[in-house]
Amino acid sequence: MDISEQLFERAKRVLPGGVNSPVRAYRAVGMAPRFITRADGAYIYDEDGKRYIDYVCSWGPMILGHNHPVIREAVERAVKDGLSFGAPTRREVEIAELMIGMVPNIEMVRMVNSGTEAVMSALRLARGATGRDKLIKFEGCYHGHSDCMLVNAGSSALAGGHPSSAGVPVGAARDTLTAQFNDLASVEALLEQNPGQVAAVIVEPVAANMGVVGPAPGFLEGLRALCDKHGSLLIFDEVITGFRLAPGGAQAYFGVRADLVTFGKIIGGGMPVGAYCGSRALLEQVAPCGPVYQAGTLSGNPVAMAAGLAQLTYLREHPEVYEHINAKGAALVEGLRQLVKRTGAPVVINQLGSLLAPFFTPTAVTTFTDAKGSDVAKYARYFQGMLERGVALAPAQFEAMFISEAHTQAELDATLAAAEAVFQTL
């Protein structure tokens, strides 16, 4: 047993499944997880001294690569002033101003500690503001683990076989209606069957927890129109797409306005942060201004704000980052598609900007049904082969690959060389 395997055995005695988040247990790829000691640039290093090109990027936050000096130094400076005050700070104002300046259609920001909290709070706000209880989400989209969102969810909930979790009271899930991603008619039908009752439609503008599936032309615009027609709020869950597709996120990238937007990941620079944002009229319904209660002991934590502020400031001052990561996404997908042609491997690769996912299926993947129909056992073999060759992909089919500013042509070439070898074995 190598050191990671030994640590995993120890971990399983004290942590459920040996981990603090299910996907990390590598169950979907049938092996023991790597235990990571450090990360730098495009690489992560494990307890056994092995180095991997990292396409997990902490599930998205590390858009500039790991251990970026600008963020590390901001955190080091912040730590010297104390770890938490439970009181307002200048940095919270600065990061909110920065986000409002970069993202269209948001006038106010409330900081929380995770993407889950951001979505849970945005949904409460939507229900409070509209006086309606029902919500529409999409099968295979993941919005964190609040009760009402663990209904037909994606990500590890799907990979682990529990898209609708045990422990969610019937009452908490009853008002969550499920539609199909890229199928406007399924949304329209639910809105018509529940007239005047749907508080919000929540969507990942790019579905990135069923692998990666982009919105079909007109899908997001159609959701906007349906929400307007039925008086429901449109929530973009931009925990993955926010500050990744573009500085203004999916709203800017696709030119569609959302009423509420949730963020996480990138806005924390690697620290635990989430936020929900929208118009002044909506956000002023939140306590202490309005009747929708939401609070947090560590919300707006000064160290987390320093990391997020440093990362977002860097992104605002270096918009070329987006050209770079999107071009690298396009180059990687092009290289992989050529390999698919050459080797005849039955693989479809979806890509939007710096988000990618391979599906082991011969036909296009544009819906959740298509994604679910791909060969997950083959994905597991692909993952294992790539890891052996020093490339760390998401350890489950229903996740995204993330490209950072730190990935260079050398890493892309090494990734393609590894993929060529692995495709031949599948």
Ligand SMILES: Cc1ncc(COP(=O)(O)O)c(C=O)c1O
């Ligand atoms: C789109 C989306 N929303 C919400 C979440 C929940 O965020 P967190 O894991 O920070 O709670 C995630 C990821 O986990 C996500 O990908």
Ligand SMILES: N[C@H](C=O)CCC(=O)O
């Ligand atoms: N798909 C999830 C977030 O985007 C993966 C992170 C996790 O569940 O630990």
